[in-house]
Amino acid sequence: MKRRQFLTVPAAAIGGTLFYTLAGEPVRAQAQTGTVKVPLRFFTAEEARVVSAACARIFPSDESGPGATEANVVIFIDRQLAGPYGRDKYRYTKPPFVESYPEHGYQAKESPRETYRAGIKTLGDFTSLPPAGQDAKLRSIEKTHFFQLLRTHTIEGMFSDPMHGGNAGLIGWQLIGYPGPQMSYRDEIDKHFGQPWRPKPRSLEQIAGRPGKPWEDEQV
Amino acid sequence: MTNLKPVDVAIVGGGWTGLLVAKELTARTSQSVAVFERGIPRRLQDYAVTMDELDYNIRLRMMQNTAEETITHRHSLKDSAVPVRQHGSFHPGTGTGGAGEHWGGASFRFLPDVFTLRSHLVQKHGAAKLPEDLAVQDWGITYDELEPLYWKAEQLMGISGKAGNLRGQKIEGGNIFEGPRQHEYPTPPLKHSFASSMFEAAVRRLGYHPYPTPAANLSESYKNPDGVTRAGCAYCGHCQRYGCMVGAKAQPTNTLMPVLAMRKNFQLRTESWVRRIVHKDGRATGVQFTNAAGEEFFQPAATVILASFTLNNTRLLALSKIGTPYDPATRKGTLGRNLTHQVGTNTRVFFDKPLNAFMGAGELGSRISDFDGDTGFTDAEDGLFRLGMIALGSNGDGAIGSFGIMPPGESKTNWGSEWKKAALKWKDHSASIGLSAEHLSYRANYMDLDPTYTDKFGDPLLRFTLNWTDHEFKQREFAAKLQQKIAREMGARFDDNPPSRARYNVINYQSTHIQGGAMMGASPETSVVNRYLQHWDMPNLFVVGASAFPQNAAPNPTLTVLALTYWASDAMVTKYFPHPEKLI
Numbered sequence: 001m002k003r004r005q006f007l008t009v010p011a012a013a014i015g016g017t018l019f020y021t022l023a024g025e026p027v028r029a030q031a032q033t034g035t036v037k038v039p040l041r042f043f044t045a046e047e048a049r050v051v052s053a054a055c056a057r058i059f060p061s062d063e064s065g066p067g068a069t070e071a072n073v074v075i076f077i078d079r080q081l082a083g084p085y086g087r088d089k090y091r092y093t094k095p096p097f098v099e100s101y102p103e104h105g106y107q108a109k110e111s112p113r114e115t116y117r118a119g120i121k122t123l124g125d126f127t128s129l130p131p132a133g134q135d136a137k138l139r140s141i142e143k144t145h146f147f148q149l150l151r152t153h154t155i156e157g158m159f160s161d162p163m164h165g166g167n168a169g170l171i172g173w174q175l176i177g178y179p180g181p182q183m184s185y186r187d188e189i190d191k192h193f194g195q196p197w198r199p200k201p202r203s204l205e206q207i208a209g210r211p212g213k214p215w216e217d218e219q220v
Numbered sequence: 221m222t223n224l225k226p227v228d229v230a231i232v233g234g235g236w237t238g239l240l241v242a243k244e245l246t247a248r249t250s251q252s253v254a255v256f257e258r259g260i261p262r263r264l265q266d267y268a269v270t271m272d273e274l275d276y277n278i279r280l281r282m283m284q285n286t287a288e289e290t291i292t293h294r295h296s297l298k299d300s301a302v303p304v305r306q307h308g309s310f311h312p313g314t315g316t317g318g319a320g321e322h323w324g325g326a327s328f329r330f331l332p333d334v335f336t337l338r339s340h341l342v343q344k345h346g347a348a349k350l351p352e353d354l355a356v357q358d359w360g361i362t363y364d365e366l367e368p369l370y371w372k373a374e375q376l377m378g379i380s381g382k383a384g385n386l387r388g389q390k391i392e393g394g395n396i397f398e399g400p401r402q403h404e405y406p407t408p409p410l411k412h413s414f415a416s417s418m419f420e421a422a423v424r425r426l427g428y429h430p431y432p433t434p435a436a437n438l439s440e441s442y443k444n445p446d447g448v449t450r451a452g453c454a455y456c457g458h459c460q461r462y463g464c465m466v467g468a469k470a471q472p473t474n475t476l477m478p479v480l481a482m483r484k485n486f487q488l489r490t491e492s493w494v495r496r497i498v499h500k501d502g503r504a505t506g507v508q509f510t511n512a513a514g515e516e517f518f519q520p521a522a523t524v525i526l527a528s529f530t531l532n533n534t535r536l537l538a539l540s541k542i543g544t545p546y547d548p549a550t551r552k553g554t555l556g557r558n559l560t561h562q563v564g565t566n567t568r569v570f571f572d573k574p575l576n577a578f579m580g581a582g583e584l585g586s587r588i589s590d591f592d593g594d595t596g597f598t599d600a601e602d603g604l605f606r607l608g609m610i611a612l613g614s615n616g617d618g619a620i621g622s623f624g625i626m627p628p629g630e631s632k633t634n635w636g637s638e639w640k641k642a643a644l645k646w647k648d649h650s651a652s653i654g655l656s657a658e659h660l661s662y663r664a665n666y667m668d669l670d671p672t673y674t675d676k677f678g679d680p681l682l683r684f685t686l687n688w689t690d691h692e693f694k695q696r697e698f699a700a701k702l703q704q705k706i707a708r709e710m711g712a713r714f715d716d717n718p719p720s721r722a723r724y725n726v727i728n729y730q731s732t733h734i735q736g737g738a739m740m741g742a743s744p745e746t747s748v749v750n751r752y753l754q755h756w757d758m759p760n761l762f763v764v765g766a767s768a769f770p771q772n773a774a775p776n777p778t779l780t781v782l783a784l785t786y787w788a789s790d791a792m793v794t795k796y797f798p799h800p801e802k803l804i
Binding site for chain 2: 057058059060062064065067085088089090091092093094096098100101103104105106107135138151154155156158159160161163164172173175176177178179181182183184185186188189190192193194195196197204207208210211212213214215
């Protein structure tokens with residue numbers, strides 16, 4: 001059996017980062033401090049470092065707030081690729097695979113796992129490049145299926161429920177003032193017209209009182 | 221193959237139509253009824269921990285598994301079809317309740333002239349003015365015949381809305397363009413959101429007639445005539461593509477199953493995938509199905525009711541070699557013809573103020589029907605015959621899906637610091653003015669079996685031959701100008717580019733309104749089933765659902781599907797079972 005690989009996540013980086021929500025109110029990001037060793041399900045540690053660096057250019061940590069690094073987006077992507085989605089368990093994958101009009105969407109054989117494994121190789125020695133060099137590298141692959149997946153997954157990892165591995169400490173939801181899947185807005189829907197109303201974000205588990213069942217944990 | 225003990229009635233599909241037929245038959249006859257659903261069992265209590273945007277709204281966890289079965293698509297006879305490898309332009313459901321679990325809840329009646337559209341268009345314009353390729357037909361049933369059944373369907377689900385035409389009296393605040401109804405809606409309209417209230421005020425200033433979208437998301441607690449009580453909507457914003465965690469959105473699991481569970485002459489067999497309707501000498505003899513373990517069974521039945529989604533109704537008839545497949549070259553045959561979808565286009569509107577758009581309900585919204593059918597415009601000379609409704613809805617923006625939507629020109633790229641800053645600035649500041657227009661049927665748009673691609677069992681997939689025509693482009697262009705006028709009145713920023721004239725696209729979600737293939741009509745030459753949805757070639761086979769629509773109307777189809785299901789069920793009880801050997 002393959003030796004399990006780990007990624008050390010610098011969660012400390014965001015302890016106390018000050019940023020502004022859409023409501024225009026200053027907020028101090030809440031997240032764990034210290035570093036955490038997270039077991040990887042799909043990536044090697046080296047692959048995870050490359051993907052993490054690329055996500056950090058797509059959704060950077062900058063003056064407009066924390067980004068993919070603080071949200072642990074790479075952990076989210078790792079779990080997605082290890083699960084049924086990454087393995088194309090719900091995509092039609094019978095041959096023949098033929099090129100068609102763009103209106104027919106992605107028609108190729110490669111699963112998201114295969115696309116990442118090959119795509120990461122095209123990034124080469126990505127982590128040793130300066131930020132401008134990393135951006136240039138990403139711009140050169142912008143039109144590829146790999147980059148489009150990476151960009152989409154980065155946004156998903158920023159803003160999906162933390163049970164999927166990203167949005168650590170609800171940092172993505174704090175950033176955009178999204179309250180999470182609250183049970184009822186019956187008394188609020190027709191109020192606050194024209195004013196930002198930003199209840200404190202809560203995760204699905206905090207709201208439902210029991211853990212959800214993320215699809216990536218389904219037996220494959 | 222194991223032979224099972226016979227039942228009186230075998231129903232294929234455990235969604236709205238199959239379970240509603242079962243409810244009617246088990247209440248009004250002594251027939252033993254078995255419903256076969258290929259998906260998993262679902263219950264109301266399953267939905268408490270499913271309010272997860274990623275798995276449900278984006279990965280589409282409730283939908284049919286495309287790895288097992290999908291459709292193929294081509295734009296014309298000249299092209300080769302390719303598989304729709306992952307869900308895009310529409311979302312077929314699976315499991316108990318089918319697509320009725322994850323729908324939004326829009327519950328309209330069709331305009332009276334929709335049911336006699338061919339006659340109407342010929343009378344209004346003359347046959348010579350209509351496009352040669354037009355395959356529009358009359359339904360063989362009228363609005364007046366369906367009206368009491370529309371009311372039954374509205375009561376079943378407790379539809380929230382406001383009448384605009386009560387027994388001929390026009391009422392401001394409701395849809396004054398609708399056909400006459402005998403009753404006010406069972407429950408009052410849903411509340412407004414900030415965005416829908418701005419839309420309503422703007423269209424009223426422009427002289428149009430806004431009304432609240434009639435919704436199966438209950439505005440208040442409601443007990444239906446079957447004694448089923450459901451709670452009012454919580455506006456949680458997790459509705460379309462989700463099951464409702466409080467049961468406020470009418471779904472087969474919370475509306476039909478509580479009644480059916482008490483019936484002794486009813487059984488639901490989930491994970492039972494019907495692969496053929498078995499028949500001999502012009503009579504259906506039962507259904508052949510495969511269970512989750514891959515074992516095959518034959519279920520003998522005296523009556524078979526095909527009540528799955530439009531796609532599978534058509535495909536199962538073709539796989540079972542029942543009826544004559546449509547041939548677009550000779551225009552002979554009926555099975556698979558008159559495939560329609562829905563015509564839409566959106567104008568994205570941007571506001572300086574935040575919308576708190578994470579709140580919402582599946583069909584919370586305001587709309588106008590001032591241009592529905594052929595009212596409000598006189599462009600038939602330019603080839604525009606029918607239009608539709610313009611609306612703004614607030615069904616709950618997630619955190620992921622609406623991130624990055626911004627006015628044109630705000631960011632040069634779609635990643636990196638500049639983009640992130642603009643995306644954060646515009647998050648929760650935009651809504652969409654939509655169009656839902658009639659999709660007319662054409663000779664060239666149809667369904668048949670694909671010659672190349674197969675499902676997990678090796679059976680041919682269903683193939684769509686479908687493309688947009690000039691009429692749909694004209695509908696969109698007319699509607700976009702109207703949407704922009706409304707956007708301007710709302711004081712919003714918007715993209716004023718004309719809508720795309722691109723080919724049919726299988727990637728971007730449009731609606732799950734797929735119609736035709738087993739259409740109803742007055743003659744076996746031009747339809748698959750008669751006006752009671754009984755198969756012309758096989759009196760003990762009924763085919764129920766939107767597959768019976770000869771063309772699509774502007775509104776969402778579910779309420780009409782349910783009204784038609786009541787209509788067909790009533791005909792089975794009163795006309796068919798007394799004489800099951802002959803056509804009604």
